[in-house]
Amino acid sequence: MKKILNGRGGRWRGVVTLSLAAALGLAGCGLNEGNSASGGGPGDGSVLRIGTTTDVSNFNPLQSLSKTDSWILNLMYPHLLRIDENAKKAPELAKSYTYEDGGKTAVFTLRDDFAWSDGKPVVAEDVKYSAETIMKYKLGNVAAKLTWVESIEAPNPTTVKFRLSQPYAPFAEGVGFWMPIVPKHVFEKAGDISKFANDSNWVGAGPFVLDSFTKGQRYVLKRNEKYPLAPGGRPALSQVEYRVYPDVNTMMLALRNGDIDLMATPVPASATKTFANDPKIKLVKVGALGFAHLTYNMNNKHLARQEVRQALSMSVDTKAIIDSVLQGEGRQMAGPISPIFAEYDNPEVQPYPFDPEAAKAKLAAAGYKDGNGDGFFDELTFGVACDQSNPNITRVVQLFRESAAKAGVKLENECVERNTFLNRTKNGEYDIDASQWGVFDNPMDQLRSTYLSSNPGGINYNLLKSAEMDRLINDAAGTTDPAALASKIKNIDKVVHEQAYLTPLYVENFQFAYNASKFTGFVPSPSDLLGMVTAYSLAQVTPVK
Amino acid sequence: MARFVFSRAVKAVLTIWIAITATFFLLRLLPGDPTTLMVESDMTPEMRAALLKTYGLDRPLWEQYVSYLRELAQGNFGVSFRQIQPVRDILLDRLPWTLLLAGTAFVITIAVGVPIGVYAAVHRDSPLDRMLQALGIGGHALFVPSVAMLLLVFLGARLDWFPIGGAVDPDAHGAAAYVSLAHHLVLPVLSLVLVQLGPYALTLRTNMIEVLGEDYIRAARARGLSAQRRVWKHGLRNAILPALTLMGLQLGTLVGGAVLTETVFAYPGVGRLIYEAVGQRDYPVLQGAFIMLAVTVVVANALTDLLYAVLNPRIRL
Numbered sequence: 080m081k082k083i084l085n086g087r088g089g090r091w092r093g094v095v096t097l098s099l100a101a102a103l104g105l106a107g108c109g110l111n112e113g114n115s116a117s118g119g120g121p122g123d124g125s126v127l128r129i130g131t132t133t134d135v136s137n138f139n140p141l142q143s144l145s146k147t148d149s150w151i152l153n154l155m156y157p158h159l160l161r162i163d164e165n166a167k168k169a170p171e172l173a174k175s176y177t178y179e180d181g182g183k184t185a186v187f188t189l190r191d192d193f194a195w196s197d198g199k200p201v202v203a204e205d206v207k208y209s210a211e212t213i214m215k216y217k218l219g220n221v222a223a224k225l226t227w228v229e230s231i232e233a234p235n236p237t238t239v240k241f242r243l244s245q246p247y248a249p250f251a252e253g254v255g256f257w258m259p260i261v262p263k264h265v266f267e268k269a270g271d272i273s274k275f276a277n278d279s280n281w282v283g284a285g286p287f288v289l290d291s292f293t294k295g296q297r298y299v300l301k302r303n304e305k306y307p308l309a310p311g312g313r314p315a316l317s318q319v320e321y322r323v324y325p326d327v328n329t330m331m332l333a334l335r336n337g338d339i340d341l342m343a344t345p346v347p348a349s350a351t352k353t354f355a356n357d358p359k360i361k362l363v364k365v366g367a368l369g370f371a372h373l374t375y376n377m378n379n380k381h382l383a384r385q386e387v388r389q390a391l392s393m394s395v396d397t398k399a400i401i402d403s404v405l406q407g408e409g410r411q412m413a414g415p416i417s418p419i420f421a422e423y424d425n426p427e428v429q430p431y432p433f434d435p436e437a438a439k440a441k442l443a444a445a446g447y448k449d450g451n452g453d454g455f456f457d458e459l460t461f462g463v464a465c466d467q468s469n470p471n472i473t474r475v476v477q478l479f480r481e482s483a484a485k486a487g488v489k490l491e492n493e494c495v496e497r498n499t500f501l502n503r504t505k506n507g508e509y510d511i512d513a514s515q516w517g518v519f520d521n522p523m524d525q526l527r528s529t530y531l532s533s534n535p536g537g538i539n540y541n542l543l544k545s546a547e548m549d550r551l552i553n554d555a556a557g558t559t560d561p562a563a564l565a566s567k568i569k570n571i572d573k574v575v576h577e578q579a580y581l582t583p584l585y586v587e588n589f590q591f592a593y594n595a596s597k598f599t600g601f602v603p604s605p606s607d608l609l610g611m612v613t614a615y616s617l618a619q620v621t622p623v624k
Numbered sequence: 625m626a627r628f629v630f631s632r633a634v635k636a637v638l639t640i641w642i643a644i645t646a647t648f649f650l651l652r653l654l655p656g657d658p659t660t661l662m663v664e665s666d667m668t669p670e671m672r673a674a675l676l677k678t679y680g681l682d683r684p685l686w687e688q689y690v691s692y693l694r695e696l697a698q699g700n701f702g703v704s705f706r707q708i709q710p711v712r713d714i715l716l717d718r719l720p721w722t723l724l725l726a727g728t729a730f731v732i733t734i735a736v737g738v739p740i741g742v743y744a745a746v747h748r749d750s751p752l753d754r755m756l757q758a759l760g761i762g763g764h765a766l767f768v769p770s771v772a773m774l775l776l777v778f779l780g781a782r783l784d785w786f787p788i789g790g791a792v793d794p795d796a797h798g799a800a801a802y803v804s805l806a807h808h809l810v811l812p813v814l815s816l817v818l819v820q821l822g823p824y825a826l827t828l829r830t831n832m833i834e835v836l837g838e839d840y841i842r843a844a845r846a847r848g849l850s851a852q853r854r855v856w857k858h859g860l861r862n863a864i865l866p867a868l869t870l871m872g873l874q875l876g877t878l879v880g881g882a883v884l885t886e887t888v889f890a891y892p893g894v895g896r897l898i899y900e901a902v903g904q905r906d907y908p909v910l911q912g913a914f915i916m917l918a919v920t921v922v923v924a925n926a927l928t929d930l931l932y933a934v935l936n937p938r939i940r941l
Contacts, residue, residue, distance in 0.1 A: 133900055134900065136706040136707050136904065137706060137707060137708065139708075142708075145706075217670070217674055273678065274708065276707075276708045276709060278709070293794060293892075294714075294717050294718070294892060295717075295718065295721070295791075295891075295892020295893075295896065295897075296790060296791060296792075296794060296892050297794050322790065322890075323890055323892075324789055324890045325887045325888075325890060325896055325899065325900070326887055326888050326890070328773060328888075329773075329776060329788060329789045329888055329889065329890055330789075332776055332777065332780060332781045332788045332789075333788040333789055335781060336780070336781055336784065336788050338787065338788050338789070338790075496655075497903065498654065498655055498656030498903075498905060499654075499655040499656060501656055502655040502656035502657075503655070
């Protein structure tokens with residue numbers, strides 16, 4: 080008995096030890112990136128380590144649709160234009176652009192000093208190839224920006240001409256900002272681009288080019304020795320490393336502890352105080368390129384009435400929302416155009432005053448009655464759909480519910496899981512949609528996407544079918560004179576506000592945190608898509624001496 | 625024995641098939657599809673249709689299911705929608721980390737839980753016993769991410785004893801890499817062990833108390849066997865059986881705990897992969913991961929049954 084027991088016990092121990100050793104050995108295989116000798120190790124002051132929330136899901140910039148992917152890919156693949164600190168388009172690969180032929184031809188003039196990391200110059204043929212490939216395979220969201228393109232020409236290495244089927248004012252801005260330029264001589268060899276993973280041997284022309292990565296852990300980008308937008312034609316940082324922290328709280332701890340130097344993702348408004356007493360960490364505030372809003376489904380017979388939408392707009396206390404939800408870090412809006420696009424924002428338009436009593440009177444005047452005396456108008460019960468993973472919007476819905484009750488409107492909280500929410504939105508299954516637009520790079524694109532009855536982008540959440548709006552928008556879209564375009568957009572701004580198709584809530588301020596004792600020189604751009612980590616920004620960064 | 629193993633294997637295969645089928649259909653019953661999250665302001669219905677076609681999601685459901693099973697039978701888990709990479713490669717990349725994390729936590733829970741359980745049973749109502757009882761009940765109420773965050777804040781950030789997240793310092797080489805690996809492993813393992821340990825040790829304690837009251841233990845005492853021997857050789861051998869079953873069942877919980885632990889600690893395992901794939905509705909990755917988990921749990925339970933039989937001669941197979 081004794082012998083057997085010992086024997087078995089020994090075997091058991093052996094099995095456990097063996098399996099642990101096997102696990103360790105397996106994990107050991109993945110310890111280091113195999114595909115490169117890593118230079119500029121820790122302690123080298125010119126390695127900038129950035130926290131991101133998730134892995135790169137797709138290394139092919141023509142396909143990728145993810146914000147976190149773009150943080151890394153945009154460092155490699157240049158764009159014709161960038162968005163600067165003031166939300167204006169600025170030259171990147173393109174020096175300038177003009178329209179010819181009454182707005183039907185957009186002509187970009189490229190710089191001649193951009194170079195791919197394999198030594199070849201970046202030329203007009205690369206731009207032509209990138210655009211044609213996107214159109215051929217209908218890739219990403221850029222394909223829609225190229226809708227009007229009939230043909231593309233590259234008459235010389237620094238000129239690209241897009242011939243359009245009709246003039247469209249923001250064409251050059253949209254394509255210039257959104258379209259990544261890839262090296263034709265590399266991508267062409269890959270065959271079917273829709274199946275091209277692009278996950279090794281990268282060739283880029285941005286300030287940094289991917290060198291190696293370990294899934295789930297980090298992405299290492301090495302300096303591109305020739306990058307003309309960096310001071311002196313070469314980035315000061317020798318290396319940029321992205322480290323993955325799925326939980327933003329962990330990422331904040333990592334920044335505080337010096338494991339990373341910058342967070343690519345904004346610090347949640349409620350957590351900015353964490354860094355208040357830390358002399359090393361600096362917070363930078365930038366605006367948003369989108370905004371939070373309540374949008375009314377016009378297929379609901381009550382919400383189709385202007386008085387009801389206006390009354391609801393008067394029942395939202397946007398100032399209180401900005402104070403309590405965003406800790407004051409937001410701007411109030413009036414019409415649908417964000418104040419960040421100052422030249423298109425109509426100053427005549429003023430926000431609806433917060434006045435539930437007046438809203439109630441307006442609804443009573445419109446014929447609504449509280450027959451059963453429960454304090455709510457009998458017919459006015461609406462569901463407010465939102466994405467419950469967005470804590471700010473969830474809170475907004477709660478506050479809206481409380482204030483609307485004072486106006487006699489009963490709201491039901493229908494905040495659900497993100498995919499479920501997006502699916503309901505897509506199918507028009509909601510009364511009121513509470514959500515946040517991510518990035519609009521220009522107001523014209525925004526108005527087309529949100530109010531055209533043909534619903535080209537699938538985000539006409541009003542499900543609005545208005546001949547008047549269609550006419551106004553199409554007329555503005557074909558206007559090439561900048562002053563005339565601005566005044567037409569201002570007019571649409573006013574119409575949308577009077578109709579109260581939506582109640583704009585706020586433009587959020589994003590706050591980015593970085594270790595100012597180690598690095599300086601970031602050039603932040605608005606929105607959480609761009610923030611501190613644009614190619615231009617990181618090319619300007621220098622270590623603190 | 626052979627018959628038992630055979631019937632157990634058939635059951636295991638059946639269970640896994642059910643898991644595969646349920647996963648396949650449940651995922652597709654979720655609202656939204658892989659294109660939902662890609663709502664870009666400009667994606668036209670045609671583009672969406674084209675994407676769905678690329679993913680093979682435009683075909684009838686049963687057709688997708690049959691072709692999925694056919695591929696699976698050949699060991700092909702499909703290709704991730706988002707990462708355009710074979711799911712098998714993606715999983716094999718992540719699996720060792722989860723094995724390491726869950727395996728270490730498992731071993732430590734047993735290594736620490738057994739002596740504590742036994743000690744508490746022998747020294748009933750001692751301070752340690754009281755503590756264990758509180759911990760055992762409290763352990764059920766502990767939420768892994770909260771424990772993980774607490775450990776990170778105090779042992780990681782405040783005291784700076786352990787790194788904040790990650791699995792290994794990517795710049796460490798050779799022996800230093802293994803030291804870094806172990807260093808990074810401490811907090812995630814600790815948070816899993818803290819949650820599991822109490823209930824496990826408590827179960828063992830209860831069994832042990834029962835066993836120590838049995839006649840054969842008293843007989844052993846009468847025969848003059850030392851307390852040490854009575855408790856550890858005779859008592860534990862019998863008391864550990866129910867605890868073993870519990871451990872087999874808890875393996876599933878351990879894996880679930882790993883999803884949350886890995887997310888908080890930025891640990892690159894399968895759990896975090898699942899967390900990310902759910903948000904992206906990446907069906908092939910989710911299916912692959914769930915099948916792998918189902919296989920793990922089924923195999924672990926089968927092994928527990930076998931081990932049970934080996935340890936308990938009263939069970940004849």
